[in-house]
Amino acid sequence: MKSILIKGATLVNEGRVFVADVYIENGFIAEIGTEINKKADQEINAEGLHLFPGMIDDQVHFREPGLTHKADIFSESMAAVAGGITSFMEMPNTVPNTLTQELLADKYQIAAEMSLANYSFFMGASNDNLDEVLRTDPANVCGIKVFMGSSTGNMLVDNATVLENIFSKAPILVATHCEDEMTIQRNLAVYKEKYGDQLTISMHPLIRSAEACYLSSSMAVELAKKHNTRLHILHISTAAEVGLFDAVTPLAEKRITAEACVHHLWFDDQDYAEKGNLIKWNPAVKTSADRDAVLQGVLDNHIDIIATDHAPHTLEEKLQPYIQAPSGGPLVQHALSALLEMYHQGKITLEKIAEKTAHNVAVCFQIDRRGYIREGYWADLVLVNLNDPVKVTKANILYKCGWSPFEGQTFQSEITHTIISGNLAYMKGKFLTNKTGQRMAFNR
Template identity: 60%
Template sequence: MSSSLILNAKVINEGKIEELDVFVKDGKIDKIGKDLRHLTADNIVDASEKYLMPGVIDDQVHFREPGLTHKATIESESKAALAGGTTSFMEMPNTVPNALTQALLEDKYQIAAQSSWTNYSFFMGGSNDNYDEAMKTDLSQVCGLKLFMGSSTGNMLVDNEKTLENIFSNFSGLIATHCEDEGTVRANLEFYKEKYANGVIPYDIHALIRNEKACYLSSSMASSLAKKHGTRLHILHISTGEELELFDNSIPLADKKLTSEVCVHHLYFDAEDYKQLGTKIKCNPAIKHNHREKLLAGLLNDKLDIIATDHAPHTIEEKSSDYWNAPSGLPLIQNSLQVMLDFYAKGKISLEKIIEKMCHAPAECFKIDRRGYIREGYWADLVLVDLNSPYTVSKENILYKAGWSPFEGKTFGASVCKTYISGELLYDEGNFYNKKSGKRLLFNR
């Protein structure tokens, strides 16, 4: 493996920003110091005026492989992640077939081993009838068990109370949940279908169909089950201010049994944006009216622990259907870090907090082995960013297989310059070096 010496970088790590040199050898961070110019390296980078950070860890993505590869592949979406500064991802089980057996789960790992640009892990899926398979999950090699406590595809809606009690009382690892109350959503759907049966459908009814009540009912049920059984629960993509009351920010993250995540699109968009973007920002849970400032406040006061994307691509043809038929989900991972750096430029969040929520916290929540920090002895997943290099999203630079982004035409103030995966420089100023170095994430459990 090649060695690298990064000089004069403004290193953002563990609540501080310091100008430091970083020496990378054999895939890991070998030395961090004030003056390491005397060291010999295969590659030397002068990072003056640029910021060096740990690679982003995205704990919720949908890369669509196997079975839905007309939308995306592990190769295409991990390449987009790489260009955006995300060095590790955790992917969801609602591919085709659903990852509901250990054999099907392992199939996904085998695909990633051959094609992923970045580090990877895959959630085991839970259903109403795969309890025995779920309990076989190797917690040292699998990020967790995913439960859809709300609408999903295939056989993945888990709504049987006995099944939920069994899983929450007996699964010893992390359970991640999608929380929307199915009964509420269905009742709202029927109401609005009747209301707009003969008229023009306003896209923001998505925020009314999948409303605050649906989210809170399900999230509160999941948190109650977790507290009852002492379960390690992580609630994904919190989208309402009401749900913040479920989380305790008085406990250190390492000691929390109940953690939470917010996604960049729920921080960035509001239901008013449906007027311009329509079904392009249709997602579950929905982008709602007047919640993004509450969610940002919850992030800053540590009620919300992790920033992720829920990256979920569909083709533009699929998304161009009418409201009732357009699928939910949008592609985000290539620009998620830039979104947060724009929030920093507007004075809404510090650089240290961004790194805490996108890098350190996922590593802590999932107990990832030697990633998420810039520390000697840790794997060298590193990202170099220039905060004064504007970047405009266009058809020409979108790397998703689906070929579109809700940010098209948007100019971000910062650019990702270089991304290292396990010590190898794979992305460099728009160029890719096809030495795929992504590794299976391991967990200290």
């Protein structure tokens, strides 16, 4: 493994922005200092560039196995690396659903052979696989995923007894998708009665309403408090939900945490007119007031993590009529760029971006030696030029699905280098290694 010396970078780490050199050896950060003169196999002149801990995305859908016409672990991990994401945690609603330990092991094997980024995979829960869920190893699996709202296959967990069992017995973090299915179905029936087949994307946040989100999230919080569950609620999308979470307790001591996603921080319901089904997500993009409240929740620490919920579909699938079009979209290549754009807009600091995309993910999931620029930690690093604009076009989109909801957007910042577990994997538009990322480990 080659040694790397990064010279003169502006580090963004642990609440500070400062200039330093970083020396990487055998996959790890060996030294951080003001003037390191060691000889290295590779030297990167980083003057004028900002060095971030690599983004750890705690929620992606890379579609392998079973849905690889949309995406696969190789293609999407490449897009992630180009976007400054050095590690990901992938969801179990593939085909077949990841509902047994054997199927979970199969995904780890694919990633070991194909993933350019570091990786972990969630074990999936259903109404009838509690025994398999309880076999999950806390030391090498990121968590258990519970869909308390619609999902593919057999993954909607709506049995009250099963939920009680999962929340009371789960050996590790339980991550939930929270939308109340009964509320959604009731809203859908009302809109179908009124509009028949003429439902449009503008109705999506009214059908998958703020009420549906709050009802489900508040129930999850109540269950977690009852059983002292380590609960992590994904993709908060409403102002009402923000208040469910504690902003005072230190993160390492929190039993209940929350995540916001880039699309809920960027888009609002006025964007449906232009973007249509390309921004159809579950939970739905809602009002500008909801968007602004979720961002404020991130800034004031009610919400702990920023992620993507990267969930690609083919353009043909997304261009179907609203009711047939699947929910989800590709984001990993442009998530950090969008957050840096929000920095340029004065909405978030560089320090807060590092905290919410790397530091806090490492703390929340108890990840072993990742998420910080620290001596002795894995070298998962991203260099960024904050003042080199890049326009998102068909030609530079790396997702297998070939489209992005950000197409046409010019971002003011360029991700120039990405280092994965000590390997320089990406530099100025080119991939430099065929080495795969590492399986993440957890200090539990």
